[in-house]
Each structure stands twice: as C-alpha cells, then as structure tokens.
Amino acid sequence: MNETIVAPSHTRIEGESPLDAVSFENVRYSWPGVSPFSLAIEKFSLGREEKLLLLGPSGSGKSTFLSLLAGIVAPSKGRIDVTGTEMAKLSGARRDRFRVDHFGIIFQMFNLLPYASLIDNVLLPLRFSRTRRENALREGPIDEVARDMLVSLGLNETVIDTVKAASLSVGQQQRVAAARALIGAPQILVADEPTSALDRNTEEVFLKLLFAQSEKAGTSVIMVSHDEGLAPHFDRVVRLDDIAVSSRGATK
Amino acid sequence: MMIFRLAFQSLLNRWVTACLTVLAIAVSVMLLLGVEKVRTGARQSFADTISGTDLIVGARSGSLNLLLYSVFRIGNATNNVTWKSYQDIAKMPEVSWIVPLSLGDSHHGFRVLGTNADYFTHYKFRHGQSMTFASGGPFTDLFDAVIGSDVADALGYKVGDKIVVAHGVGSISFVEHGDKPFRVSGILAKTGTPIDRTVHVSLEAIEAIHIDWQNGAPVPGESISADQVRKMDLTPRAITAAMVGLNSKLATFKVQRRINDYPEEPLSAIMPGVALQELWGLIGTAETALSVVSAMVVATALLGMVTMILTTLNERRREMAILRSVGATPATVLGLLAAEGGLLTLAGVVAGTLGLYAGLALLRPYIDHTYGLSLAIDPPRADEWLKLGLIVAAGFVAGLLPAIRAYRLSLADGMMVRV
Numbered sequence: 001m002n003e004t005i006v007a008p009s010h011t012r013i014e015g016e017s018p019l020d021a022v023s024f025e026n027v028r029y030s031w032p033g034v035s036p037f038s039l040a041i042e043k044f045s046l047g048r049e050e051k052l053l054l055l056g057p058s059g060s061g062k063s064t065f066l067s068l069l070a071g072i073v074a075p076s077k078g079r080i081d082v083t084g085t086e087m088a089k090l091s092g093a094r095r096d097r098f099r100v101d102h103f104g105i106i107f108q109m110f111n112l113l114p115y116a117s118l119i120d121n122v123l124l125p126l127r128f129s130r131t132r133r134e135n136a137l138r139e140g141p142i143d144e145v146a147r148d149m150l151v152s153l154g155l156n157e158t159v160i161d162t163v164k165a166a167s168l169s170v171g172q173q174q175r176v177a178a179a180r181a182l183i184g185a186p187q188i189l190v191a192d193e194p195t196s197a198l199d200r201n202t203e204e205v206f207l208k209l210l211f212a213q214s215e216k217a218g219t220s221v222i223m224v225s226h227d228e229g230l231a232p233h234f235d236r237v238v239r240l241d242d243i244a245v246s247s248r249g250a251t252k
Numbered sequence: 253m254m255i256f257r258l259a260f261q262s263l264l265n266r267w268v269t270a271c272l273t274v275l276a277i278a279v280s281v282m283l284l285l286g287v288e289k290v291r292t293g294a295r296q297s298f299a300d301t302i303s304g305t306d307l308i309v310g311a312r313s314g315s316l317n318l319l320l321y322s323v324f325r326i327g328n329a330t331n332n333v334t335w336k337s338y339q340d341i342a343k344m345p346e347v348s349w350i351v352p353l354s355l356g357d358s359h360h361g362f363r364v365l366g367t368n369a370d371y372f373t374h375y376k377f378r379h380g381q382s383m384t385f386a387s388g389g390p391f392t393d394l395f396d397a398v399i400g401s402d403v404a405d406a407l408g409y410k411v412g413d414k415i416v417v418a419h420g421v422g423s424i425s426f427v428e429h430g431d432k433p434f435r436v437s438g439i440l441a442k443t444g445t446p447i448d449r450t451v452h453v454s455l456e457a458i459e460a461i462h463i464d465w466q467n468g469a470p471v472p473g474e475s476i477s478a479d480q481v482r483k484m485d486l487t488p489r490a491i492t493a494a495m496v497g498l499n500s501k502l503a504t505f506k507v508q509r510r511i512n513d514y515p516e517e518p519l520s521a522i523m524p525g526v527a528l529q530e531l532w533g534l535i536g537t538a539e540t541a542l543s544v545v546s547a548m549v550v551a552t553a554l555l556g557m558v559t560m561i562l563t564t565l566n567e568r569r570r571e572m573a574i575l576r577s578v579g580a581t582p583a584t585v586l587g588l589l590a591a592e593g594g595l596l597t598l599a600g601v602v603a604g605t606l607g608l609y610a611g612l613a614l615l616r617p618y619i620d621h622t623y624g625l626s627l628a629i630d631p632p633r634a635d636e637w638l639k640l641g642l643i644v645a646a647g648f649v650a651g652l653l654p655a656i657r658a659y660r661l662s663l664a665d666g667m668m669v670r671v
Contacts, residue, residue: 093581100579107577110570113258115265180578192253 005009021188021220022046024071028169029068031126039064041078041244046188051221056240060223066192069222070103071081073093079228083187099128104181104219106191111177115168115188116153121148121165122179132184149179150224153209170197177181178210185217200229261281262571264526266564270596273557277600279552279641282608284546289612291539298324298531301445304376306504307318307561309333309341309511310493312518321525323355325363325446329355332399334492334618337517344510346503349374353493354458357417361401363416363476364451366458366491372398374497376446387411388438389455393484396437400448401557404439417451417461427470429461433477444545456486474646496521514554528546550643559597561589561654569661586652586659593651605640607633 028040031087039061047050056062067073068080071087079086084141087095105249114120126133136145150160153175156236159168165176174194181189195203211233213223223230231237263270302323311331312316320326342350351374365371369390388411391398405425407417413436417426432617434453442448463484464476476484499505504523511521540600570596580588612629620626632640 049266093583096576096579097580105577107573112576113571113574115257115261124575124578128584 002091014222019083020045021048022076022222023052023081024068025080027068027075027080028077029064029073029075035248037061037064037246037248039068039244039246041065044238044243046220046222048173048187049215049218049220051214051233051235051236054222054224054240055225055226055228055231060240061191061244063245064246065244066099066224070074070098070105070190084154091143097129098125100125100186101131102187102191104183104186106118106177106189106194107176108193108199109170109173111180112168114164114166114167118150118160118163118165118168118176119143119146121176122149122150124185125182126184128182129186132186134184136184137233146183149183149213151224152213153179154205171202174198174206175209176215179180180204182210182213182217182219185192187213189221189248190224191200191221194223195230196225196227203230204233258575259588259595262568262588263595269560271562273553273596274600274603276553276556277550277597277643277647278604278607280546280550281604281640282564282611283549284543284580284639284643285547285605285608285632286611287542288636289608289627290625291542291624295532297625298528300378301376302375303380304374304497304500305524306501307496307508307511307521308493308524308527309496309519309521312520315520315527316530317520317524317530318493318520318522322495323446323524325355325365329492330494330499332492333494333519334490334517335488337514337519338491338494338515340516341494341511344507346498346500346507347496348499349473350498351495352488353495354455354488354490355492357419357458357461359403359415359417359602360407361450362400362406362449362451363446364453366455366488367592368455368647374495375447377443381443383443383447384441385622386439386441388436391452391457393435393437393439394431394454394460394486395459395478396454396457397434398438398440398452399436400440400450400452401442403451404436407434409437409586411598415451417453417517419465420632422627427523431475432461432481444620455488455491459486459488460484464594471514488664498545501553550646553600554597554599554643554646557593557647558653561592562657565654565658565661568658572661582659584656589658590648590651590656593655594644597647597650599642600647601640650657 009050016061023043024041025043027044028038030036031039054062054065064073069082071080071082071090074088080088084099085098085215086179087098090098112118113124116124123142126136126142136142139148140146147157147160151157155172155175159172165173168176174197177194181191195206198206210219219235223234230235264340308318311329312332317327317330321329338350338352341347349370352367353369353371356362357364357366372390376382385398386401386404389396390396397415399415403409407415414433415436417429417432419429427647434451434457440447446452458479460481460578463486466473496507498507505613508521508523511519575585575588576582611627616627616629
C-alpha cells in the first residue's frame with residue numbers, strides 16, 4: 001500500500017472554488033494489466049484564465065494525468081470536475097462532445113491533417129462543437145475568424161492560402177495547432193510539450209503569441225513539460241511529483 | 253457529408269495507392285460485366301442466326317455438330333448426303349421447301365457455301381428477317397458468287413470483281429481453283445450472322461470447280477476449262493446438309509423420325525432450337541465457371557482494398573487521434589473508414605462500368621468482325637444493377653473491417669498517440 005503524499009503547490013492556495021476550470025479531488029487511477037500503473041492525486045485545480053505549467057520528467061504519469069483531465073480515462077476513485085461537470089458521469093458520445101466544447105488540445109507534434117488546408121485544419125473543432133462554432137461566429141464568418149487567428153499567431157497570408165499543412169515547418173505547424181485549439185474560445189487549452197521540437201527563440205515567440213490569444217479568448221492554459229526554463233512565462237508552476245503519487249509494478 | 257469530404261481528402265492524399273485500388277476493382281468489375289455481356293451476346297447471336305427452319309438434315313452425327321457446321325460454319329461435316337437422299341426428302345409431302353448446303357471450300361478464310369437461289373428467300377434470321385441485297389442480286393451465271401457484307405468489307409470487293417475459290421477451309425490455302433474464277437454478282441446487307449462471312453455460289457458451281465479433281469487434288473493432265481465445264485452435267489453428286497421447312501410444325505417429329513430411319517443412308521435430322529438448347533447445356537458449365545472466376549476476381553480486388561486500408565491504418569493512427577481530439581467520436585472514425593472503403597468501391601464500380609462500355613464501343617467492330625459476335629451496347633439490366641449494388645455494399649462492409657480495427661485503436665489510444 002502506498003502512502004499518498006500531498007504537497008501543496010507553489011504559490012496558490014488550493015481550494016474548491018466554483019471559479020476553477022478544473023478540479024481534482026482524491027483522484028485515484030490504476031491501470032491493471034501486464035505492467036500495472038497507478039496514480040493518486042489528492043487535490044489539484046486550475047483556475048479560470050490561469051496559465052499553469054505542469055513539470056515532470058517523462059514516465060512520471062503526465063500522459064495519464066492529461067488523459068484523466070480530458071476525460072479520456074475515468075478515475076477509479078474520486079472526482080474530476082471540468083467547469084463544474086464531472087466528465088466521468090457522461091456517456092461516451094456526450095463526453096466526446098463535452099471535450100471538444102471545453103478543451104483545445106495541442107500535441108507534441110504532428111497536430112495537423114496533412115492533406116487539408118490550414119483553414120480547414122483550424123476549423124475542424126467547429127465542425128464537431130456547436131458551442132465553439134457559435135462563439136466563433138460571433139466574431140464574424142468562421143473562415144475569416146480562422147484566418148485572423150492564424151495571422152495573429154504569426155503566419156502570413158500567402159502561407160495560409162497557398163500551403164498545405166504537410167509542408168509547414170514544425171514551428172508553423174504548432175501555430176496552426178494553437179489556432180485550432182483556441183478557435184471558438186474553449187475554456188481550457190491542454191498542451192502536451194508543444195514546444196519540445198522548437199528552438200528557444202521560436203519557443204518564446206510561440207508562447208507569447210499563444211498567450212496573447214488565450215487571454216483574448218479567456219482560455220485557461222495547462223501545459224505539460226519537462227523544461228523548467230519555461231517557468232517565467234506562466235502564472236503558476238506545479239511539479240507533478242508534488243501533487244501526485246505514482247507507482248509502477250504490482251501494487252496491492 | 254463532412255465525413256465523406258474528409259474521407260475523400262484523405263484518399264486524395266494517398267492517390268497513388270487509391271488509384272491502384274480503384275483500378276483493381278474497376279478491372280474486376282469490367283471482367284464481371286464483360287463476361288455477362290459476352291455470354292448474353294453469344295447466346296443472342298446464336299439464337300438469332302437461324303429462324304424459320306424446322307429441320308436441318310445431314311449425315312448421321314451428333315445434333316450439335318450438325319448444327320455447328322451447317323449453320324455456324326464451325327467445324328466440318330463428318331460425311332455427305334447423297335443427292336438422291338436429298339431428292340427423296342424434297343419429295344416428302346410434308347416438306348414445304350428444302351435448301352441444299354454444300355461446304356468445304358473457302359476464300360481468304362471465308363467459307364464458301366454452295367446452295368441454290370431458294371437459300372436467299374427461305375433462310376431467315378433474327379425473328380424471321382430475310383436477307384436483302386446491299387448491291388447486285390442472286391447468281392444468274394454458273395460462276396457467279398454472292399458475298400456476305402463482312403467478306404465485302406474485309407476484302408474490299410464490289411459487284412463485278414473476280415474472285416478465286418480455294419480448296420479446304422483454312423485461312424491460308426495453297427490449293428486454289430484458279431482456273432475457274434467467280435464474278436461477284438451481289439453483296440448481302442449486314443445480318444450479324446455467319447452469312448456475313450460467307451461466299452455463296454451455286455451448287456452447280458461447286459460441282460464444276462471439282463469436276464477435274466479427285467481425292468482433294470486436281471487430277472494431273474485432266475484439266476477441264478471453265479468453258480468446257482458449262483456444257484457438262486453438273487448435277488451434284490452429294491451435298492453437306494440441307495435446311496428443311498415444313499408445311500406444318502405438327503409434322504416435325506414425324507418427318508424427323510422418317511429421315512432418321514431413312515433406309516438407304518444414315519442421316520440425322522435435327523431441330524435447330526433443340527440443338528441450341530443442347531449447346532447451352534454444354535457451355536452452361538463453362539459459363540458458370542467464368543462467372544464464378546469473375547466473382548472471385550471481384551472478391552480479390554476487395555480484399556486488396558482492405559489490405560491497402562489496413563496497411564495505411566498505422567500511419568493514420570495520428571490522423572485518427574487528431575480527429576478524436578477535435579471532437580470526432582469513435583463512431584465518426586468508424587464511419588470515416590467505412591466511407592473510404594465504400595468510396596473506393598463505388599469509384600471502382602463506376603470506372604469499371606464506364607470502362608466496359610468504352611471498351612465495348614471501341615472493340616465492338618473488331619469482335620463482330622473477328623468472332624461474328626455482335627455485342628449489344630445497352631444499359632445494365634436489373635440483375636447487373638443488382639450485382640453492381642452488391643459490390644458497392646460489399647465494399648462498405650469490407651471497409652468496416654479496417655474501420656473496426658481503427659475504432660479499437662482509437663479507443664485504446666485515446667488522443668495521446670505516441671509516435
């Protein structure tokens with residue numbers, strides 16, 4: 001039996017607040033099978049419009065944490081609320097809809113459908129989420145909104161019009177991914193090491209542009225990384241080791 | 253709609269493999285429909301070739317053999333019918349008309365048929381149509397010939413041209429009746445039957461060109477000129493077969509039995525329709541085998557498609573994860589791949605059908621000329637539509653196979669695919 005150790009995070013006082021975008025409470029997750037794995041998180045929350053950096057070395061359970069956060073896997077115990085809704089209670093299809101309504105997601109790399117145009121890539125979530133579609137439509141025709149978003153993220157018009165996603169540089173791809181994650185103003189942006197393939201300068205520019213847009217949309221950001229150097233860009237830094245206990249191997 | 257658009261764009265991205273898959277399906281569909289077209293075309297051609305003839309009489313042999321060599325100019329007669337037997341049959345009270353047929357010579361690969369002028373009035377094809385002359389008329393002189401339209405087209409003959417008949421029925425012959433040339437007296441209008449590929453001469457002419465021959469070769473030193481032969485008795489000694497029309501169809505069996513029991517010579521009388529049925533029975537097995545093979549080819553093409561989709565699945569796990577991350581449900585992913593299978597199959601079926609018709613339009617004159625098979629260019633019949641529909645449905649179902657695998661993967665991967 002593992003003792004669950006909960007360490008308070010750095011600056012903010014954790015608490016159940018209706019204002020929180022995400023809150024974890026007494027969450028346990030265990031993955032049975034050939035290589036059992038379990039993760040326990042006593043308390044964690046992400047405030048509205050907060051920019052949070054979650055630090056952790058690889059293998060520390062970051063992926064499991066994100067899967068729990070986005071409702072891809074359900075906790076074995078405890079509850080996770082996203083903007084006041086417990087995703088685990090939703091049916092599969094409603095959970096998928098809820099996810100796209102509330103989350104924008106950026107992967108480490110290969111975020112785009114290589115055969116689609118940049119605009120089409122950005123518009124993808126709007127095809128599945130009515131809420132975000134309506135949010136985007138409030139700013140104008142959705143094609144224009146997508147274009148403006150791409151321009152604000154530092155892509156120039158000729159690139160937007162002429163290039164397929166497959167021929168972009170990694171930095172440009174991540175900008176398109178950011179535009180897609182933020183279009184239609186979802187409440188939470190989840191980014192899984194989005195800058196790991198970028199050099200330091202590009203990374204900084206990318207984060208600046210990203211945050212400018214997330215602030216404009218009122219979106220909370222939770223970014224997972226192993227790179228402590230990113231810390232100055234964020235409101236708050238949390239080490240996964242401090243909030244979660246993970247164990248590998250057979251546990252009883 | 254959105255699903256179809258994505259499936260389509262994704263396919264465009266892999267257009268080379270997609271095109272090859274569509275091509276494979278198209279070829280298999282062409283084969284499937286083509287076999288059917290040839291089958292119905294062949295049956296129709298055969299059935300249309302002879303009409304209005306009640307009995308065909310020849311030396312004793314199988315009915316099919318007799319039908320094939322007498323009407324379709326396929327194969328050769330086993331034996332001849334003596335002129336006396338012919339006359340005896342002609343004298344039977346039930347017999348309304350009788351037309352002699354004498355085969356065995358050829359002209360540039362086209363069979364030469366010795367007959368009389370009654371042939372042009374009594375021979376009927378395609379629901380009782382009679383032959384008509386495109387130009388000229390029936391033979392008036394001993395050395396006149398009436399040629400079918402294909403003969404005229406292939407060899408560029410006009411009325412009045414001189415032609416030389418060769419002994420034997422091969423397309424290249426070294427033994428010619430060069431001393432007795434024929435004059436083209438008439439060219440028949442196209443019939444779509446073996447008549448088009450036949451050179452018709454009078455029975456007497458057949459006798460005349462062989463008068464100085466024995467055992468299939470000219471007798472040395474006994475050559476008789478064309479002018480001399482005119483003065484000789486040219487009553488044929490034997491014919492190959494005869495077509496018989498009866499006064500009443502009710503008498504058919506009676507006359508048939510009497511000819512089969514003819515005491516002076518072993519003869520066979522057959523009813524063309526019955527012999528054709530026998531032919532269908534004979535080639536039915538081959539037709540079924542062909543249909544089964546072409547169905548197998550379609551199945552193989554669909555399997556190829558499934559393999560193609562399955563092999564691309566791994567590299568497309570990423571694509572699936574992206575779609576899942578922007579809100580696509582696993583059901584959407586399932587639909588996407590099933591749609592892909594369906595789209596590919598549909599494209600293949602459409603391409604195959606169009607290809608078949610294009611090929612038909614292109615090759616029809618050649619097939620008609622070379623094989624005497626006139627293939628109809630008509631829209632697919634109900635059962636062909638059904639087959640095409642079934643193939644598309646099978647494509648969707650086959651597409652489900654990789655789709656279910658993708659569905660499982662996308663459930664297991666969630667959105668976090670590690671590449």
